[in-house]
Amino acid sequence: MGDEARGARGALRIGIDVGGTNTDAVVLDAADRVVAKAKRPTTPDVTGGLLAALGAVLAELDRSGTPRDVARVMLGTTHATNAVLERRGLGRVAVLRLGAPATTSVPPLSDWPGSLRAAVSAGEAVLPGGHYVDGREIGPLDRDAVRRFLDGVEADAVAVTGVFSPATAEHERAVAELVADEYGLPVSVSHEIGSLGLLERENATVLNAALYGVAGNVTGALAGALAEHGLTATPYLAQNDGTLMTTEHAARLPVSTIGSGPANSLRGAAFLSGVSDAVVADVGGTSTDLGVLTGGFPRESAAAVEIGGVLTNFRMPDILAIALGGGTVVRDHAVGPASVGYRITEEALVFGGSTVTMTDAAVAAGRVPPDGEGWRDRLGDRSEGFRDTLERAVAAADAMVADAVDRMALGRADRPLVAVGGGAFLLPPRVPGVSGVVRPRHAEVANAVGAAIALASGRVDTILPAGESRSKAIERVKEEAAARAVAAGADSSRVEIVDLLEVPLSYLSEPAVRVHVKAAGPLAR
Amino acid sequence: MKIQASDVAALARGCAVLGTGGGGDVRTGALAARRAIQEYGEVPLVRLADLPGDALVVPLSGIGAPTVSHEMIHGEDEPRRIAEEIERIFGRPPSAVMSSEIGGANGVAPVAWAAQLGLPLLDADGMGRAFPEVQMVSMYVAGLPADLVIMSDVAGNVVTIRPVDGLWSERLARAVCVAAGSHALMADYVLTADGARGAVIEGTVTRALAVGRATDGAADPLGALRGELGAYELITGKLADVERRTAGGFVRGTATVEGTGADRGRVLTLELQNENLVAMAGGRILAMVPDLITVVDTETAAAIQTESLRYGQRVTALAWPCDPLWRTPKGLETAGPRAFGYDLDYVPVEELAAHG
Numbered sequence A: 001m002g003d004e005a006r007g008a009r010g011a012l013r014i015g016i017d018v019g020g021t022n023t024d025a026v027v028l029d030a031a032d033r034v035v036a037k038a039k040r041p042t043t044p045d046v047t048g049g050l051l052a053a054l055g056a057v058l059a060e061l062d063r064s065g066t067p068r069d070v071a072r073v074m075l076g077t078t079h080a081t082n083a084v085l086e087r088r089g090l091g092r093v094a095v096l097r098l099g100a101p102a103t104t105s106v107p108p109l110s111d112w113p114g115s116l117r118a119a120v121s122a123g124e125a126v127l128p129g130g131h132y133v134d135g136r137e138i139g140p141l142d143r144d145a146v147r148r149f150l151d152g153v154e155a156d157a158v159a160v161t162g163v164f165s166p167a168t169a170e171h172e173r174a175v176a177e178l179v180a181d182e183y184g185l186p187v188s189v190s191h192e193i194g195s196l197g198l199l200e201r202e203n204a205t206v207l208n209a210a211l212y213g214v215a216g217n218v219t220g221a222l223a224g225a226l227a228e229h230g231l232t233a234t235p236y237l238a239q240n241d242g243t244l245m246t247t248e249h250a251a252r253l254p255v256s257t258i259g260s261g262p263a264n265s266l267r268g269a270a271f272l273s274g275v276s277d278a279v280v281a282d283v284g285g286t287s288t289d290l291g292v293l294t295g296g297f298p299r300e301s302a303a304a305v306e307i308g309g310v311l312t313n314f315r316m317p318d319i320l321a322i323a324l325g326g327g328t329v330v331r332d333h334a335v336g337p338a339s340v341g342y343r344i345t346e347e348a349l350v351f352g353g354s355t356v357t358m359t360d361a362a363v364a365a366g367r368v369p370p371d372g373e374g375w376r377d378r379l380g381d382r383s384e385g386f387r388d389t390l391e392r393a394v395a396a397a398d399a400m401v402a403d404a405v406d407r408m409a410l411g412r413a414d415r416p417l418v419a420v421g422g423g424a425f426l427l428p429p430r431v432p433g434v435s436g437v438v439r440p441r442h443a444e445v446a447n448a449v450g451a452a453i454a455l456a457s458g459r460v461d462t463i464l465p466a467g468e469s470r471s472k473a474i475e476r477v478k479e480e481a482a483a484r485a486v487a488a489g490a491d492s493s494r495v496e497i498v499d500l501l502e503v504p505l506s507y508l509s510e511p512a513v514r515v516h517v518k519a520a521g522p523l524a525r
Numbered sequence B: 001m002k003i004q005a006s007d008v009a010a011l012a013r014g015c016a017v018l019g020t021g022g023g024g025d026v027r028t029g030a031l032a033a034r035r036a037i038q039e040y041g042e043v044p045l046v047r048l049a050d051l052p053g054d055a056l057v058v059p060l061s062g063i064g065a066p067t068v069s070h071e072m073i074h075g076e077d078e079p080r081r082i083a084e085e086i087e088r089i090f091g092r093p094p095s096a097v098m099s100s101e102i103g104g105a106n107g108v109a110p111v112a113w114a115a116q117l118g119l120p121l122l123d124a125d126g127m128g129r130a131f132p133e134v135q136m137v138s139m140y141v142a143g144l145p146a147d148l149v150i151m152s153d154v155a156g157n158v159v160t161i162r163p164v165d166g167l168w169s170e171r172l173a174r175a176v177c178v179a180a181g182s183h184a185l186m187a188d189y190v191l192t193a194d195g196a197r198g199a200v201i202e203g204t205v206t207r208a209l210a211v212g213r214a215t216d217g218a219a220d221p222l223g224a225l226r227g228e229l230g231a232y233e234l235i236t237g238k239l240a241d242v243e244r245r246t247a248g249g250f251v252r253g254t255a256t257v258e259g260t261g262a263d264r265g266r267v268l269t270l271e272l273q274n275e276n277l278v279a280m281a282g283g284r285i286l287a288m289v290p291d292l293i294t295v296v297d298t299e300t301a302a303a304i305q306t307e308s309l310r311y312g313q314r315v316t317a318l319a320w321p322c323d324p325l326w327r328t329p330k331g332l333e334t335a336g337p338r339a340f341g342y343d344l345d346y347v348p349v350e351e352l353a354a355h356g
Helices: A003-009 A047-063 A079-086 A114-120 A143-151 A170-182 A198-210 A212-228 A247-252 A260-273 A341-347 A358-364 A384-409 A443-453 A470-487 B005-018 B027-040 B078-090 B105-117 B166-179 B204-214 B221-229 B329-335 B349-354
Strands: A012-018 A022-028 A034-041 A070-076 A093-100 A121-128 A157-162 A187-189 A234-238 A243-246 A278-283 A288-294 A305-307 A310-312 A320-322 A328-331 A334-339 A417-420 A455-465 A496-505 A512-521 B043-046 B056-064 B096-099 B121-125 B149-152 B158-161 B183-188 B232-247 B250-259 B267-273 B275-281 B284-288 B292-297 B314-320
Touching: A012 A047, A012 A260, A012 A443, A022 A047, A022 A443, A034 A047, A034 A443, A047 A212, A070 A212, A070 A260, A070 A443, A079 A212, A093 A143, A093 A170, A093 A198, A114 A121, A114 A198, A121 A143, A143 A170, A157 A170, A157 A198, A170 A187, A187 A198, A198 A212, A198 A310, A212 A234, A212 A247, A234 A247, A234 A260, A243 A247, A243 A455, A260 A278, A260 A288, A260 A417, A260 A443, A278 A384, A288 A384, A320 A384, A328 A358, A328 A384, A334 A384, A358 A384, A417 A443, A455 A470, A470 A496, A470 A512, B005 B027, B005 B105, B005 B204, B005 B292, B027 B105, B043 B105, B056 B078, B056 B105, B056 B166, B078 B105, B078 B149, B078 B158, B078 B183, B096 B105, B105 B121, B121 B204, B149 B166, B158 B166, B166 B183, B204 B221, B221 B314, B232 B267, B232 B275, B232 B284, B232 B349, B275 B292, B275 B314, B284 B349
Parallel strands: A012 A070, A070 A234, A093 A121, A093 A157, A157 A187, A278 A417, B043 B121, B056 B096, B096 B121
Antiparallel strands: A012 A022, A022 A034, A234 A243, A278 A288, A288 A320, A305 A310, A328 A334, A455 A512, A496 A512, B056 B183, B149 B158, B149 B183, B232 B250, B232 B314, B250 B267, B267 B275, B275 B284, B292 B314
């Protein structure tokens, strides 16, 4: 992969990340330098803000005389999240579980909020099929029963969840084939989407099937925007574990685009700082998200993740959010949780407004952003009481940060804190529990950088015998994970296993282990 | 009183608190309970005194591997087949369902099983908390013979075991469970109402409900929970370390809590073995099994299972007295500190607190 190869496909990459307040975009050159960056307000329809941020960085390229030689555009977006939260644009899903007579005590979607279930479900059935933990069939697959169920529903897509499919997927595959051949409907199969834990995996599979239309809209909007700007770049979407997938892949697994923001900001922080083991604080306008980088990847949460009131077993970054941001309102004896949010540039004292914010308190304490020269003078002469209030606010904020860092650091004090986000200047020069505070350049757009530099990945979660055949079986699982990474867009010659977790299982006839493998690699050129 | 769908959340919270860190996740059982009440109607909660002397009470529990129970959930017909087998053996149908273990998953799932059978739930259980082994039940302590086990699996099989003693009961039931895919429903010690008197721990469903409701909407959830339980607060602080090791088929471990606020400078260590078993601070024991020790989130007072303990959590450890049955010589022999391998003479938590 010489520079020649880069030149042939374009030298630039654009990363775009849609956040709650702002949509950020960056352009990286072939040497991974930031050559353009922009922040635009996130719009209610998401697409508007995305187009504005993209247009802004392209205009900056034009101004600097850099050709629009863009090979790839990577997008981390909240389209899917918003669709679920607002029950908007969701497809009707035929929900099929294979496992009867097992599992009937808790039918599909039992724990869904009524309004989401009404918006999504075209009908639910628990039919014979699925497997035991040891791979035996619970019952044979009844294809006619599947047909009878599908004949009786009006659906845009089908979601199929088989008991123990992460270990034995053949029934799910057979149904997917039947649906595609005979009904021509898109199908979500649970073994491609989640890990063990039937109800959580089923929920994610149904959400995935409901989001096919939304995924089409996102990829359509992105393709349209690229065409409008005369770009021939290949588009990618960011997913919740900090890796990328092609738009074709995203069209099949739209649910994994949910929650990509925190992962992008963690990966961007690792890239910009050059530190791969660190605590990361992303300070925004309203809140600060803390996460942990281990070997350059986000540490994942052990707890189940809820999306729109539905429990799923996604592996998401372990994030601790605290109510502290640049727009956090300061009162006599309290800091936040209220915030002026995106109105900070009108309301904060340093911007000529009349609300005392954390930005003002930080500036008074001599903490100013790189572009904040002269801000301190704007605060003018104030009473001693007022200066006291600001000092107390800074002390309180520093204590909040120290407490949050301590919660996330798991007792290790040898790693630095990487400060990113538009409000990173709020953080003190020294924080207890970390070896130092790193403030990389371009930290305010770390999330968009994270999208631009992300790898493609694949993962497998299954159960294997613990005996002599174990090592061979694990090799096969590694190959499967690598194949999935390649399917998501990774370069097959540079895929590596980045995570391997083995957990022994108890109370089984044959000793067995649960194995989780993740493979990742740079995008194929 | 009848258990309604709206009671299930409080019951599940209470069962988690009585689970002393173990007993399994209450979520799936709570979903099954709500669904069964909606489908089959509310579940009457009856006292032993409400039942005729020869009425049959079925203690039910799910057994198997936790990983399997989260994937291959119970079928809806499993309780019915056990009830049919009981009728075949005894010549009359059961009159009530009982939870074998009020702490954790097996405390809330019996609501679903009772609803599916159209039977009332007995306001009692066999532990008053959670324990890891099958023989650690009040029926065993009371000297009832372990001579009948009925199991029902997802495929529809029913297995009746007539073991010669508790050891065989455990050994055979485990073998059947493994063959059935490592997950089954089990009836153990089928009782008459007369036989159950003194052999079960009464009032525990009502207690779990009250414990769960105490924190609901409370301004001070921790204070409300402590008051409802009559619990001693062992420490409030931060989880500083959790060490886990697998030994003898059970996960053992030690959790360390560093005191904060008024407890600053104190350190509590907690010995774990599926459940929280022994609490120590400053070289002194503060509470030990079979008294109940539960770690809760300091802010919400929600119980935290031993497998979910993580560094940095802000927690409070609470301890309170067990049922008097566990303090008898046979009770302590069955589930006292020595039954778990700790070379300790049992001292009730209230005496330990009085000397603190």
